Amino acid sequence: MASVPRALRRVFLVLTALAVTLLSSAVAARPALADQAPSNPNTAPYAADLLDWLSELPRRMHTKVVSGQFVSPNYGRPEYGMPTVQDAWDYHVEELHDLTGEYVGLVGFDPSNRTYQGGTAAENMPDFTNFRQLAKDYSDQGGIVHLTWHAANPFSGAHAWSTIPSGHTLAEIATTGTAANTQWMTWLDAIADGLQWFEDNQVPVIWRPFHELNGGWFWWGGGSNPDFVTVWRHMYDYLTATRGLDNLLWAWSPDVGQAFGTKVTARYPGNGYVDIVAFDRYGASYTNRTYYDHFRSATYGKVLGFSEVGLATGTGGNSTVVLNEIKTHFPDMAFFMFWMRMSTNFSIRGNPGAADLMNDPWTLNLDEIGVSVPLPTIVDDASAAFTYGGTWTHSADPLYHAGTKSVSNTAGAWAEATFTGTSLRVHARKLPSGGKFDVYVDGAFVASADTYAVADYSQAGVFQRGGLAAGSHTVRLVLNGSNPASSGAWVGLDYLAYQ
Incomplete structure (x- = not known):
């Protein structure tokens, strides 16, 4: 593998971003065919422009699906050989570029602390500081920032993969005066402070809380459907109306490996609280279109994407499977994000076919983000x-x-x-x-x-x-x-x- 000093890579990316900016300004302005109004009427223009651009992608003939890679939680992953976020970045982003000649168009992070390890409530305080500069630099170069929050359990202080204690309901975290709400608001304030830094730096963020909401493995997957909607809207109202964060594009993200039913449809918060419907799907088969057909209808009118995909190394998986299934079965998808290297290596870098995926005419990488092209x-x-x-x-x-x-x-x-x-x-x-x-x-x-x-x-x-x-x-x-x-x-x- 070629070894290129990181400083030279930074120069390359800055020059790439400049070229993209010049090319974008040279293209005659014209309205997108399907501009999507943000859920928040006060959304910052730079975030609204990103949503418009994403909504246009399905109508392109090529360079129409943004490549993405989840990089790391805030604390790194020492148990998988990546003790810092920078180590995870080097493996998932820099080495992928070395291998394929391309940088992904979208990068994902998580502000969680100690998600698997549990710990006290204080130790589970969200933190953005270990990755925010990497994310900002990438955004400055044209990349898209995608943040997923594996929130700790406000009832017990346990990790995200836990349950609501018996005798309590999910709605308590949105109910002033409850112990769960007191803890939740402490964490939510920390989330707002971190997102404020991105707004101060004019970085649009795809914000994905409470993902895989229809599964039973996260604490927010328990409780009634109306309670989930209440909790989602509570977070939305607090971050947008109370804290005034206008740089967020809200991604609602069910797991399509689960049966389709009311636990999905009744947990949709409403069009006024969602900008992107983003599905999670692991494995080599993506042919079940039930979720896709339901949410691509005009009833919703939202940008669609795959917010988590992954193939297990050594099981015959090939990174191109994801894109080929998008071409064949899910042509309205605007982006995909591979998960990271763990005990199972789900990453683009860790599977065969990385170069074919990143260099496919449909794939839209960093150097092409934001560039307007004539629509068919x-x-x-x-x-x-x-x-x-x-x-x-x-x-x-x-x-x-x-x-x-x-x-x-x-x-x-x-x-x-x-x-x-x-x-x-x-x-x-x-x-x-x-x-x-x-x-x-x-x-x-x-x-x-x-x-x-x-x-x-x-x-x-x-x-x-x-x-x-x-x-x-x-x-x-x-x-x-x-x-x-x-x-x-x-x-x-x-x-x-x-x-």
Whole structure:
């Protein structure tokens, strides 16, 4: 592994940030297609701009998913060979750059003290000082700062992986006069002080408290659903209204490895208290779209991401699995964050495929953060730009883009559109009875696309081609049967995207 002095790396990052700034200023200003209003109406412009930029990413053709790596809790991880936060930073960020030539776009930290080790209430006081300069420097270079708080138990002083004592309720921490509330407010004041430092330095923060709220391993996972909403809103109101912190983007983060149900939906605090819906998912299979389909609906209208992912070293895991599943099943995800090296090494650096992941055209790394790019033009199936031949049924369907679909299972039926650009993407529904269609560009056969999938999901990118000559092109999609695994030959055309 090449050894590069850290001082030279800092120079490189500063120059990279300058280049990004110059390029950003050179791009003509234009509104994003789906600006998302922050939950806090007083959100600082630099934080609101970050949210707008994240909300735009799913519409890009490439460089559309921010790479991320969790680095360390405040106290380092001496038991895993990283006694300080700087040691963890060197392993997860600097050595990943040495290996791949790229710096991640998002870095994660945790202000907790002694989360596993327990300790007294005083020893569990949150602390930002061991990582805040690293985080600020990265933000100054264009990176995104993501903070997760594994809060200690205010009822017992135990670590996050504990329970609420019998006879007590979660709502007590939001109830003035209770012992739990007195302890909680001491810690919450320390959290506010730490976040204030970031606001004073104009650092936007993705703030993720009470994550994996639908599991049973953290103390905040116990208690009733209304109690959880009360506690979330209490923290939100205290940090935003009482303490005036306007640099926060609030990430609500369920664990998608758990069954979907009211423990998830009834614990959603409301759109006025959430900016980002960020899922936690470990393992090599990411194909369950129940959570994704529910929260990507217009009812919520939030930026989506994977706030924790991880693959176990030595189990055949490959870092590219995460991105490939995003491409195939979760195209609206704006970012992913790998967890750190522990007794199981979940990090990007610790798994095969790191270089492939970091250098994939979809991956958006530090040198590309904040850069505006032209967005593709969308041509909906119901647009007059489309012409159809053969048997098609055109109807309304809320699962499709713009609420319309064009469906056929007749071999030889075709759909055609003309566009001006150098790249093209076709979106359709994928389902167990999905069929195939052949793609012709300017009269020449290019490839076959298959809409069969074990799971049923809509708005899937089923064909993409770049490198076309600049100018006008005509694309024709011709239905052509199905693969042997499919129970039918149905094609549900949704839209084209080109640029």
